[in-house]
Structures are given as C-alpha cells and as structure tokens.
Amino acid sequence: MPKLLPLALPLLAGLTLSAAAAHADQLEDIKKRGTLVCGTLGIAEPFSFANPQTRETQGYDVDFCGAIARSLGVKLELKLVAVPARIPELQQGRVDVLAANLGWTAERAEQIAFSDSYYVSLTKAATRRADKFAAVNNLSGKRVATAKGSTSEAAARKAIPDVQVITYQDPPSIFLALQQGKADAAVASELVLVKWKTEVEASAPIDVLEPALLNESWGIGMRKNETALIKHVNGVLESMEKSGEAARIFDKWLGTGTPYKLKRGFQSGPIKG
Structure with a gap:
C-alpha cells in the first residue's frame, strides 16, 4: 500500500471533517447546542419588529419561531437579517431557520427548503390619492418602490x-419614497399598505x-437535505393548526x-408551486 505523503495527511483530515459536517443532522445539532437561531427581519410590523417599550423583537414571525424552539426544548435566539441577505444567511449556516416574510417561489425552492405555509400574503400597490390612479393597470411605465430581492419586486x-x-432595503424606506414623490407607487404586502393608509x-x-399583483x-x-428538521417543523405547524x-x-x-x-x-x- 503506498505511503501517504506528509502534506496529504492534513488534507485528508480536512476532507473527512468537511464530509462529516456536510452530513451532520442539524436537528440534533440544535438540540445539543440548546438554541434555535431564527433569522427574521425585525423591521416588518406586525411580523417582526421592536416593541416600543422594551425594544425586544416581537411579532407574528417571532411567535412561530418561539413555538418551534419550545417544541425542541431549546432557547430561541433571533438574528435580524435584511431581505436580500435572508437566503445567504441560511445557506452559510448563520441561522438555522428563516421566518422572515419569505414567500415561496420556484427559484427560491431550488436554493432552500420551505416548510408548509404559515401565512398567505396578498401583494398590492399603493399610490398617493392626489395622483388619482384608479387601478394597477394605470401604473404602466411608472416608478414603483419595493423591497430589494423580495417577491414584491418580482411581482411588480x-x-x-x-x-x-x-x-x-426596508418597508419604511419604500413608503418614504412614495411620500416624497420619488416613486409613483409602493408595492408591498396588503397589510403593510393597510397600516400605512390608516x-x-x-x-x-x-x-x-386592485387587483392584487x-x-x-x-x-x-x-437548508435542503435537512430532512429531520424539515419534518419536525412541518409537524409543529400541523399541530399548531389543529390546536388553534x-x-x-x-x-x-x-x-x-x-x-x-x-x-x-x-x-x-403544503405549498403548491
């Protein structure tokens, strides 16, 4: 049997460790670590935003993160991410899961795994009333503000x-652009627009x-191929649906x-593409 060259030994060890990491069970890693790191936006009320009194991040997405953490018997750690950085943060292992206004698209589904749906969002356009736009088809050729890398951008x-x-980068900037006349319309989720309107x-x-875009x-x-974690998260969502x-x-x-x-x-x- 040929001898291994000295320089090949650390290389072989590195490859072995990399292979082991690639096949690690993320669900077990989370349990051993005792913490679930959930990526969320932190600036998207009412999904994840700072409590005005405590400054702690709260909201719809945060509550679902908390439910998953409790089901695992671990602590919840929130990591705030920007819309364009959501998928890279997940792929690079800086977060375990994403609950960050993440709409399903075929392109995204090629990059990451999606759980069952936990929210269904309508994307719409808003305009200044003084401009008298009657419907979406009046926006042809107009300037539209939206979040970079979002499904709202793709829909527009x-x-x-x-x-x-x-x-x-964020919803407040989109709305400010509309108010200041830098854009003729803002495209975002219906509930964000309803809140702004009020x-x-x-x-x-x-x-x-109308109509919705x-x-x-x-x-x-x-992350893809984390079958145990994906199955567990879907089980939690199913249980939450059944229990109310x-x-x-x-x-x-x-x-x-x-x-x-x-x-x-x-x-x-299940999300049907």
Whole structure:
C-alpha cells in the first residue's frame, strides 16, 4: 500500500471533517447546542419588529419561531437579517431557520427548503390619492418602490408593463419614497399598505389599488437535505393548526382587534408551486 505523503495527511483530515459536517443532522445539532437561531427581519410590523417599550423583537414571525424552539426544548435566539441577505444567511449556516416574510417561489425552492405555509400574503400597490390612479393597470411605465430581492419586486416587474422599479432595503424606506414623490407607487404586502393608509389618512392619504399583483404562501426557510428538521417543523405547524394556536397568533397580530382588521382566510398546509 503506498505511503501517504506528509502534506496529504492534513488534507485528508480536512476532507473527512468537511464530509462529516456536510452530513451532520442539524436537528440534533440544535438540540445539543440548546438554541434555535431564527433569522427574521425585525423591521416588518406586525411580523417582526421592536416593541416600543422594551425594544425586544416581537411579532407574528417571532411567535412561530418561539413555538418551534419550545417544541425542541431549546432557547430561541433571533438574528435580524435584511431581505436580500435572508437566503445567504441560511445557506452559510448563520441561522438555522428563516421566518422572515419569505414567500415561496420556484427559484427560491431550488436554493432552500420551505416548510408548509404559515401565512398567505396578498401583494398590492399603493399610490398617493392626489395622483388619482384608479387601478394597477394605470401604473404602466411608472416608478414603483419595493423591497430589494423580495417577491414584491418580482411581482411588480411581472404585473406592471414597462415598470421602473426602484428598490430599497426596508418597508419604511419604500413608503418614504412614495411620500416624497420619488416613486409613483409602493408595492408591498396588503397589510403593510393597510397600516400605512390608516396612519396617513388625515395628512397624506393613499389608495390601495386592485387587483392584487400576487397571492403568495410564506414558509419557514431551511437548508435542503435537512430532512429531520424539515419534518419536525412541518409537524409543529400541523399541530399548531389543529390546536388553534396558529389562528390565535393570527388574531393577536392581524385580527379584528388590530389596526389591520383582517380575517384568516387560509390554513397551514403544503405549498403548491
């Protein structure tokens, strides 16, 4: 048997360790570590945003992260991520899961695994009332502000002919662009637009236009091939649906007692591409 060259020994060891890491069971790693690292936006009320009093991150997405952590008997650690950085943060192992307004797309599904849906979002466009845009088809060729790398950006490009897309890092920047006249419309989730509409009705009213540009299912993002973790997360979502916990979280953040006054018209379940 040929002898290994001295320089080959550390190389072989490195390859062995890399192979072991590649086949590690992430679910077991999370349990051993005692912490679930959940990537979330932190600036997207009511999904994940800072509590005005405590400054702690809270919201719909955060509650689902917390439920997954409790099911594993581990602590929850939140890591705030920007919209364009969501998938890279997950792929590079800096977060275990993503609960970050992550809408399913075929392109994303090639990069990461999606859980069953835990929210269904309508993407719409909002304009300044003074500009008198009656419907989405009036926005052809206009300047539209949206979040960089989001499904809202993709929806605007697909649904509005000759659109001039201007991208920003977060929802407040999008709305500011609309208010300052840097954009003719803002494209975001319906509930974000409804909240903005309520807040500025007296001073600078906006209209939310029909029809919706996109109807998208959101899932918890995970790395591909982590079958144990994916199965566990889907089991948690199924249990939350059956127990009513998922509906209670919806009502807490989005229901009739909130500024959004929405009714839950969906159930958690497999996302159909």
